[in-house]
Amino acid sequence: MGRGNKRTEATSPAPAPTASPKKPKRSTPDVTDxxxxxxxxxxxxxxxxxxxxxxxxxxxxxxxxxxxxxxxxxxxxxxxxxxxxxxxxxxxxxxxxxxxxxxxxxxxxxxxxxxxxxxxxxxxxxxxxxxxxxxxxxxxxxxxxxxxxxxxxxxxxxxxxxxxxxxxxxxxxxxxxxxxxxxxxxxxxxxxxxxxxxxxxxxxxxxxxxxxxxxLSLTDEVVETKTPDVKKPLEDSQRSEVTLLDLYCGCGAMSTGLGIGVSLLGEKIVTKWAVDFNSYACESIKYNHPNTEVRNEDAENFFILLKEWESLCKKFNVVGSKDIELEPQSSDSDESEVDDGVVVPSEGEYEVQKLLAICYGDPNQKKKTGLYFKVRWKGYGRADDTWEPIEGLSNCEERLQEFVLRGYRAKVLPLPGDVDFICGGPPCQGISGFNRFRDALAPLKDKKNHQLVVYMNIVEFLKPRYVLMENVTDILKFAKAQLTSYAVGRLVSMNYQARLGIMAAGAYGVPQCRMRFFLWGAGPTEILPQFPLPTHEALKKGVVVNEYKELIIGHGDEHGQLHKSALLGDAISDMPAVTNDTEEDEMPYDKAPSTEYQKLIRLSRKDIFGCSDAKRKDSHKSILYDHRPHKLNQDDYERVCQVPKFKGANFRNLPGVLVGPDRVVKLDETVERARCTSGKPLVPDYALSFEEGKSCKPFGRLGMDDIVATVVTRPEPHNQVLLHPNQDRVLSVRENARLQGFPDCYKLFGPVRERYMQIGNAVSFSVSMPLGYCLAKALQGAQYTTPLSLPFKFPDCLGELKSLRQEPEELIS
Incomplete structure (x- = not known):
């Protein structure tokens, strides 16, 4: 539009932390017209x-x-x-x-x-x-x-x-x-x-x-609405259930903590589906959540399967179907080896008795990806079940329809609208500092970051009411936070509301610093959940780009009522002594808990999860699981045995090491270099050169009054401080689990290294439980404009959960 008057430029809007419009100049306006x-x-x-x-x-x-x-x-x-x-x-x-x-x-x-x-x-x-x-x-x-x-x-x-x-x-x-x-x-x-x-x-x-x-006028304000805490009996069958899909579920800490958190306000989350590529992690979550449909598969294949499942449901017109008659399930279970009373057919004769499962991928490992069904053959047992491509079942329309209808009614796979809540932490190995080949210019083109795209594709397909994504804080540092921008952009493009935050596990009651990035999403008509304010003093270890400092929940706020930080001894000082060679997966406690943390972390499955399954023999027993350490090789074990038993001791305290005034270490050339029994140096060269000789981490020993930087996935003492304060070993699987807030009754599966990985990749219970509480507030209609204060601290909330799960005395067996 043509303008005859010379204009002055406006003061730019106060920019978002990600935008910096240039400050325009002012001039005296021509007041004509x-x-x-x-x-x-x-x-x-x-x-x-x-x-x-x-x-x-x-x-x-x-x-x-x-x-x-x-x-x-x-x-x-x-x-x-x-x-x-x-x-x-x-x-x-x-x-x-x-x-x-x-x-x-x-x-x-x-x-x-x-x-x-x-x-x-x-x-x-x-x-x-x-x-x-x-x-x-x-x-x-x-x-x-x-x-x-x-x-x-x-x-x-x-x-x-x-x-x-x-x-x-x-x-x-x-x-x-x-x-x-x-x-x-x-x-x-x-x-x-x-x-x-x-x-x-x-x-x-x-x-x-x-x-x-x-x-709106200048005096209009958004009113913060709150509802009082409502604690409904956990047995209330009238309340609606929030169905949850846990993507990249690992051993299930995130979804489990969320479920505990919402239950503190009388709400209920049901982890209906869980997906992870790691078979051991799937075994762990299946044991602890026996009613969850756990799928051990790649998330991208799972996404394709969801679309194929929807097509099958449409093909057989089963959505909403109740009038299609089904043959009753045979009394023999899928576990039977052979069908009783059936004559084994002669060689070459095969008839499909029923379809048992469905997947998308290459279950036969023949490099032929597609849609497959697990088949029980008539006259054969479980050992002879095979995965068959859908193309080979063209003459089995009746069995296909029966399987799809049963699957639809049982919701073995979710359709759009079936899932209320999706949570998960898509792995983005492409942002790791250990990846020398990461692409800082186009991180989304890196296959190692593709799971973020898959995660958002599944959200877009299923259209849940709520979304919660977790990731490492490197997602805010690498490539100018392009992956964060993409995640938020995808949610907003789907008309979700979104809120970003960074939570430090130690700020919520466990003895580790561990910072993680979280992204809430909520449908346009839902209340967007808030983040919880810290409950504990915490060391703020971990680097966050200044641009995103304000995302740290509680950053800049003064909290006069914060509890003292939880310490390592608060969490593990009651644990039985074990050795570097311990291989027992289960053992009894040998002493009473000495702290409130220990007392509550030792609650039974029944107290925490309300488990009343008679088949679970350990529901009421006090059994300590997974208290076994990664077994060090002989050389490392000899090194650990010579590290003094006091806080902060490390390889620098081994014989033949000198520390200069600049804190750089070197060998004492006036003495013969100490060696292990194998002949290798007691002080390895990599320890001397790590971080230019300035590091105190190799073979570092913790103290009972320590706060751990972060629970790691690899229990190697070569570049981490993870030696037990007074035992010659690294922290055990269960000790790491306690640092993450896992209840002792939460059992893990797989080789020891795999269990360490499951714990290290997990979201701390001290974080996931408060997030669940915030979700419950949103479900109950409470809308907050700022992070909300918690009425409990970890692990006291486990005790609160126990009291809510109390059953009438006559019902207790």
């Missing part, structure tokens, strides 16, 4: 509505504002002589609460804002206050904005004062309600230049607009 049209708002009304503008007769005043990190600062505000409701710019009339484009720096697209004030300053200048809309690229989505419709903008709570002359033209922005029908949504989108359906607030939250923003 520019001015207020209405009579001034009556003085008493203006002062009531905008009191901050009438604090003094000076040109400017100051006001205290709260920043996104929780701190405050003094901000200058123009003082007003009078307010108005209408103005003209270039002959175009603008009214209060109109949307407009605001001039930006040369060569940059104009800003977009809502006009929330029109006023004349005490010095006579004509000003507006603008509340900004953000484009996707100006949010945490950054350069992944291609995922978002270019016409979609996000409203913010950031306001700035700008000269009236900064307005360039009107903007036609339609607000879309979160519950708007698809056809109405499309119609509204087609009749506007831009549309808005989401608020973007700091630190990095996208939430659905639940208020008509066209009627």
């Amino acid at each position: 520019l001015g207020f049209l209405s009579a001034p708002v009556p003085s008493n009304q203006a002062k009531s509505r905008w009191p901050h503008r009438y604090q003094t007769k000076q040109t400017k005043a100051t006001v205290t504002v709260t920043l996104s990190d929780g701190s405050t600062e003094e901000k200058e505000l123009f003082q007003a002589k009078s307010h108005y409701t209408r103005a003209a710019v270039d002959g175009v009339e603008f009214e209060l609460f109109d949307d407009a484009y605001i001039q930006s720096s040369e060569g940059e697209p104009d800003f977009i804002a809502k006009i929330v004030e029109m006023f004349q300053t005490t010095s006579g200048e004509m000003y507006i206050c603008t509340q900004w809309f953000y484009r996707a690229k100006d949010t945490v989505i950054k350069d992944q904005d291609y995922l978002i419709d270019a016409r979609r903008v996000f409203y913010s709570d950031i306001k700035d004062d700008n000269l009236l002359s900064c307005i360039t033209r009107k903007a036609k922005i339609n607000q879309l309600a979160p519950d708007m029908a698809a056809d109405a949504r499309e119609k509204s989108m087609a009749s506007c230049d831009l549309y808005v359906d989401t608020m973007y607030t700091f630190p990095h939250a996208f939430s659905s607009l639940r208020k008509d923003i066209n009627n």
Whole structure:
């Protein structure tokens, strides 16, 4: 549009931490065809509505504002002589609460804002206050904005004062309600230049607009609604169940902790499905969650299987079917070796008796990927079951239909709409600092990061109500956080609300620092869950890019009621002494718990999970599982035996090592180099050169008053501090599990190294349980604008759970 008047440029909206628009210059405007049209708002009304503008007769005043990190600062505000409701710019009339484009720096697209004030300053200048809309690229989505419709903008709570002359033209922005029908949504989108359906607030939250923003005024605020804690009896069968799919489930710590957390408020999560490529992890979660459909398969194959399953359900028209008769299941189980009373057919004669399972992949390992069914052959037993491709079952339509109908009714696989909640931590090995070949320019093209795409594809297909994704904080550091931007962009593009946060396990009651990144997602009509505030003092180890410091939950806040940090001794000092050679998977406790942590972590399965399965013989027993360490080789064992038993001792305390004033280590050349029985050096060369000789980690010994940096997946003492305080071994599997908040009754499977990996990859119970509590609050209708305080601390909540699970005395066997 042609404009004869010279314009001044607007003050850029306070940028998101990911955007830095250039600060425009100001100039004196040409007031031709520019001015207020209405009579001034009556003085008493203006002062009531905008009191901050009438604090003094000076040109400017100051006001205290709260920043996104929780701190405050003094901000200058123009003082007003009078307010108005209408103005003209270039002959175009603008009214209060109109949307407009605001001039930006040369060569940059104009800003977009809502006009929330029109006023004349005490010095006579004509000003507006603008509340900004953000484009996707100006949010945490950054350069992944291609995922978002270019016409979609996000409203913010950031306001700035700008000269009236900064307005360039009107903007036609339609607000879309979160519950708007698809056809109405499309119609509204087609009749506007831009549309808005989401608020973007700091630190990095996208939430659905639940208020008509066209009627917002400066004094309007989002009201924080809360509901009191409601503790329903856990036996209440009337409550609705939240069905959960745990992707990349590992041994199930994340979904288990979430379930415990929601149950503290009387809600219920049922982990209906779990998927992981690691067979040992699947064995662990299946044991601890016997009613969960656990699938040991690649997530990408699982995604394809979901689509194939939907096609089969449509093909056989089974959705909602109740009138199709099924033959009763034969009394013999899938475990039987041969069907009783059936004559084994002669060689070459095969007839399908029934289909037992379905998968997508290459179960026969013949490099032929496709859709397969597990077949029980008539006259044969379990040992003769085979995986057959669907193409080979073309003459078995009746058996296929029967299998699909049974599977549909039992929900062996979820269809879109069946899953309420998806959680999981897609592995992104491509961001690891140990990966020398990682692609910093295009991380999404790296196959090692492809699982993030698969995770979001499954979310898009199943359309759950809630999503929770976990990852290492490196996702915020590597490649300018492109993977984080992609994850958020995908969720927002699917019309999910989103909220980002970083939680340190130690801040919630376990003796380790361990920081992890979390991303909440919620459907447009759901309440977006918050994060929980810390309950404990915690060491803040771990590096987070300054741009994302504010994502650390509790960052910058002062908490006067925080509990003291949990220490290593609080968690493990009651454990039986074991040796480097211990191989027992089960053993009794040999002493009573000496701390509240130990007492509660030792609760039975029945207390924590409500297990009443008579087949589980250990439900009520006090058995210690997995208290066995990784067995060190003979050389390493001899080295460990010579490391003194005090906190902080390490390889530097071994014979023949000198430490210089610069703390760099070297060998004492005046003495003969000490050697192991094998003849290898007692102090290995790699320890001397690690971190340029400045490290104290190799063969480092912990103290009972220590806080562990993080529980690792590989129990090697070569570059980690993980020796037991007073025993010559590394921390055992169970000791690591306690540092992660696993209850002792949570049993693990697989070789010892695999169990360490399951524990090291898990989300700490001290974190997943509070997250579950926050979800329960959202389920109960509580909406919080800031992280919420927890009414419990870990592991006291396990004791609370025990009291909620108490059954009437006559029902206790």
